[in-house]
Amino acid sequence: MSLTRDQVQHIATLARLKLADAELDEVVDKLSRIVDFVDQLQAARTDDVLPMAHPLNMSQRLRADEVTEPNERDRIQKNASRIGNGYYLVPRVIE
Amino acid sequence: MGQGTDALYTRTLTDLARGLKDGEFSSRELTESLLQRIDDHQQRLNAFITVTADDALQRADAADKARANGNESLLNGLPIVHKDLFCTKGVLTTCGSRILANFISPYDATVVERISAAGAVMLGKTNMDEFAMGSSTETSYYGPVTNPWNIKLSPGGSSGGSAAAVAARIVPAATGTDTGGSIRQPAALTGTVGLKPTYGRVSRFGMVAFASSLDQAGVITRSVEDAALLLSVIAGYDKRDSTSVDHPVPDYVAGLSKSVKGLKIGIVRQHFDEGLAADCEERVKAALTALKEEGATLIEIDLPNIDLSVPAYYVVAPAECSSNLSRFDGVRFGHRADNPEDLFDLYCRTRSEGFGAEVQRRIMTGTYVLSAGYYDAYYLKAQKVRQLISQDFKKAFENVDVIAGPTAPTTAFAIGEKTDDPIQMYLNDIYTIGANLAGLPGISVPCGFADGLPVGLQLVAPHFAEETILACAHQYQQLTDWHAQGPEEFS
Numbered sequence A: 001m002s003l004t005r006d007q008v009q010h011i012a013t014l015a016r017l018k019l020a021d022a023e024l025d026e027v028v029d030k031l032s033r034i035v036d037f038v039d040q041l042q043a044a045r046t047d048d049v050l051p052m053a054h055p056l057n058m059s060q061r062l063r064a065d066e067v068t069e070p071n072e073r074d075r076i077q078k079n080a081s082r083i084g085n086g087y088y089l090v091p092r093v094i095e
Numbered sequence B: 001m002g003q004g005t006d007a008l009y010t011r012t013l014t015d016l017a018r019g020l021k022d023g024e025f026s027s028r029e030l031t032e033s034l035l036q037r038i039d040d041h042q043q044r045l046n047a048f049i050t051v052t053a054d055d056a057l058q059r060a061d062a063a064d065k066a067r068a069n070g071n072e073s074l075l076n077g078l079p080i081v082h083k084d085l086f087c088t089k090g091v092l093t094t095c096g097s098r099i100l101a102n103f104i105s106p107y108d109a110t111v112v113e114r115i116s117a118a119g120a121v122m123l124g125k126t127n128m129d130e131f132a133m134g135s136s137t138e139t140s141y142y143g144p145v146t147n148p149w150n151i152k153l154s155p156g157g158s159s160g161g162s163a164a165a166v167a168a169r170i171v172p173a174a175t176g177t178d179t180g181g182s183i184r185q186p187a188a189l190t191g192t193v194g195l196k197p198t199y200g201r202v203s204r205f206g207m208v209a210f211a212s213s214l215d216q217a218g219v220i221t222r223s224v225e226d227a228a229l230l231l232s233v234i235a236g237y238d239k240r241d242s243t244s245v246d247h248p249v250p251d252y253v254a255g256l257s258k259s260v261k262g263l264k265i266g267i268v269r270q271h272f273d274e275g276l277a278a279d280c281e282e283r284v285k286a287a288l289t290a291l292k293e294e295g296a297t298l299i300e301i302d303l304p305n306i307d308l309s310v311p312a313y314y315v316v317a318p319a320e321c322s323s324n325l326s327r328f329d330g331v332r333f334g335h336r337a338d339n340p341e342d343l344f345d346l347y348c349r350t351r352s353e354g355f356g357a358e359v360q361r362r363i364m365t366g367t368y369v370l371s372a373g374y375y376d377a378y379y380l381k382a383q384k385v386r387q388l389i390s391q392d393f394k395k396a397f398e399n400v401d402v403i404a405g406p407t408a409p410t411t412a413f414a415i416g417e418k419t420d421d422p423i424q425m426y427l428n429d430i431y432t433i434g435a436n437l438a439g440l441p442g443i444s445v446p447c448g449f450a451d452g453l454p455v456g457l458q459l460v461a462p463h464f465a466e467e468t469i470l471a472c473a474h475q476y477q478q479l480t481d482w483h484a485q486g487p488e489e490f491s
Helices: A005-014 A021-043 A073-079 B005-010 B013-021 B027-045 B053-068 B110-117 B160-167 B184-190 B224-234 B278-293 B306-327 B343-354 B357-370 B375-396 B422-429 B433-438 B466-479
Strands: B048-051 B079-083 B121-126 B173-177 B193-196 B217-221 B264-268 B297-301 B402-406 B442-450 B453-460
Touching (some): A005 A021, A021 B306, A021 B375, B005 B027, B027 B048, B027 B079, B053 B121, B079 B160, B110 B121, B110 B224, B160 B217, B184 B453, B224 B442, B278 B297, B278 B442, B278 B466
Antiparallel strands (some): B048 B121, B193 B217, B193 B442, B442 B453
């Protein structure tokens, strides 16, 4: 196994995922297989190669910082589970 | 009242447009007949997540009215279905996931908007691998889609619902998206035409993002002519997508008549190795011979780094996926876990309940390759290899006009056959991923059958040379009738 249970638990925490104990071994196994598979890349000679940042090697366009959309808060918040006074409600963060 | 409306489903978009124009049938009759067909086959195929029957009939009536007033747009009254990855205003948009099981999009994707503005009638949203992460449409929260050629088999994926619906003669055309082969591979496995345009050719605005540097919208149809027609509608600059390219949109349908005489077709040596099933190889080679007999020249070429395309993809795509999918937190939209202890618990449980196993694996792979200490070794390395692969294509296109070969290594495989082995599943896209890494346009066109199952021929062209592959594929369809053959069970 190229990854340990602890490593996978740490990755899950970083990714804000909760892994059940019962599924951990399977996740470790499959992720290890994926990491082993992509490890083939290490054999490639990439010494003077620039990493690709855009598939057409173009630079990203900028736009003027202008308000172009109307405020549709109420309509958009219809998709939220919990709102109050136009705010999204989450569990208390600061006591 | 029109005549013969019960066989409308067998006809292509181009053919239906003619029928509507000639008054052979109305948009309402056409829409009713296809809605019935969706209903008749939903249980066996599971190709749809949502059917928008009421809206469709209203739109059809409006299209009939527009026609009566001499006010016809290009796709007036013609049917279309959208992969459930495209946002559709006021309509459920799930992306095949539980986490979006209650998401009603407040806006339309540009692709949806343009097709709608051209007068088309949306009949529904098609099933897909969750967040387009899969090559079999088995990772959908809404259950797997089956292949109309044999319902024990997968239609491929991730645009499997779109491909199955078009192959089963339920609808003539569907949209799809292609990040690593998700239009072309299911098209190959279902005997349909699948077109992935150049990166930036079609706006990604309103597409639920998977891997933003690879995702591209396209179409699945039965004839190349229909694909060209739809591309003419969806292609073009959109200021709402910062990677959309301002490049002129030619008349793709007019370009189809170009002969293949003198066309230089590159054959990639690495694409005909032991990974390709013998009967698929035979069909693809026969197709190449047919093009040669029409006057094309076949030239053997090398893509020296192409063997690294799948591993490079499985670093870059998960990295981008882990970043894109961080927006699903249960706060602003989508599924939310019950009774969270605190914010951290809300995030973690929402995401673990909302995402399926494959999506979670990809998020974790991406998180790992971007994490401190691994970024250079994996992510940066993969982006360098991606550059090498892209340069290989560029060099190849100095000598050839298109690159041709198999779309997929085998014909359709059984549902459940590859779900336990992620690597085996990933290798389905071995011939398609290169075009995504390099941002190139590609098309898969039916080129025969092996053991009664469809085989696809893939054509790839330089950036913005969609016209070349469309013309070549169209000319091939004039020589053969593979695309006209449908699965018996659905004929």
